[in-house]
Amino acid sequence: MKGTTLPTETVFVLETSPIKFGLGATDELGHDARRLGMTRALIVTDRHLMALGLPTCVRALLDEEGIKAEIFDGVHVEPTDRSVEEAARFASGEGFDGFVAVGGGSTIDTAKAVNVLTSYPAPLRDYINKPIGGGVAVPGPLKPLIAVPTTAGTGSETTAVAVVHLTELRVKAGISHRLLRPSLGVVDPLNSLTAPPEVTAAAGADILTHALESYTTRRYDARPKHHPAERPTYIGANPISDLWSEKAIEYVGRYLRRAVLNGQDLEARWHLALAATYAGIGFGNAGVHIPHACAYPIAVQVERYVPPGYTTEEPLVPHGVSVIVTAPAAFRFTYPASPERHLRAAELLGVRTRDLSLADGAEALPRALVTLMREVAIPNGLEALGYTEADIPALIEGTLKQPRLLVGAPRSVSAAELERILREAMRYW
DSSP: OTTOOOSBOOOOOOOOOOEEESTTGGGGHHHHHHHTTOSEEEEEOOHHHHHHTHHHHHHHHHHHTTOEEEEEOOOOSSOBHHHHHHHHHHHTTSOOOEEEEEESHHHHHHHHHHHHHHHSOOOHHHHSOTTTSOOOOOOSOOOOEEEEESSSSOOTTTOSEEEEEETTTTEEEEEEOGGGSOSEEEEOGGGGTTOOHHHHHHHHHHHHHHHHHHHHSOBGGGSBOOOGGGOOSOOOBOHHHHHHHHHHHHHHHHHHHHHHHOTTOHHHHHHHHHHHHHHHHHHHHHOOOHHHHHHHHHHHSOOSOOOTTSSOOSOOOOHHHHHHSSHHHHHHHHGGGOHHHHHHHHHHTTOOOTTOOHHHHTTHHHHHHHHHHHHTTOOOTGGGGTOOGGGHHHHHHHHTTOHHHHTTOSSOOOHHHHHHHHHHTTOOO
């Protein structure tokens, strides 16, 4: 009723990119680009995929529809401010009227940022979320962007966020705005068949953590009321996001082990690609919380760990690994806020919870996660990534720089609680 002000939110919003899903969906890319008005496109990708030939095939598909295209293959795995700015310089002044991102979340996030920086030129830090950046809103509509994911993980083809590592500050932060969402996500499970087992496992861990965090995040109606213009992208758990998240959890529990064991298992690849999209829709609206907030400093402060299966010689913690290594400890901490949701998540992962006591129920989801981590060869906690307890203060400091994510935690979390979570996450078995 007009004139009535309620203290908490009563409205939730569901926004996502249009999705084209299926085996061979990539073949229709030229038609889709032309439909979106592209005449001169920039294909954004990385050198590994370039060597495999997929970006060249995409350029041929565009050419068949009369769309001229160039390829930028300098995407950095886990993009940095420097790599994003390099991509933006490449794209500037070339008259591109659309973008096609071919790759994983790093590639899609890079393309999102380049779209902003070339459409409304400004320093990257201006667009980065506060308190790290200026938090400047995207000023207006962006050019068409088609996202073609090649890993089943980030769900970036549906989301309104681009995450960047700010190298001098040694912190990860994001640009978050509804206009960042791709114009179309083309999800073709065939494009994930070449992903190595380690990449498949990390990407699947990312799906799972997205879904679990959005399912357990603070509900939308337990948050302060927002003016429509100021309502955040991450609005909290809600009845629609819950549906997407539940199905994503179920599919990861059922199919990730199979895809890691046999990368040519097309049924498993198909379901994981669908799960990634489901989780992207879920967390892209509901949001994430503690594991993702911890993941950012875990990723940027790493000094020695080089992941197997990735084409890099630099120290690197893949995003899916950085989020799941604290997840068992984090969900043990959040369990009292909503035992029923944590138990339901454990059930979706195949755990029988019917006869568990309240105390035993607290371990159901952490145990399910640790079991899955062991079976798909995810590193055994922070120690396996080269961290020691001496690093905990710096990790806490980096985590506390992510208030946009921590506000979604279903329990209030301070430095003391984060220390407990990080200590438990040092080693699980």
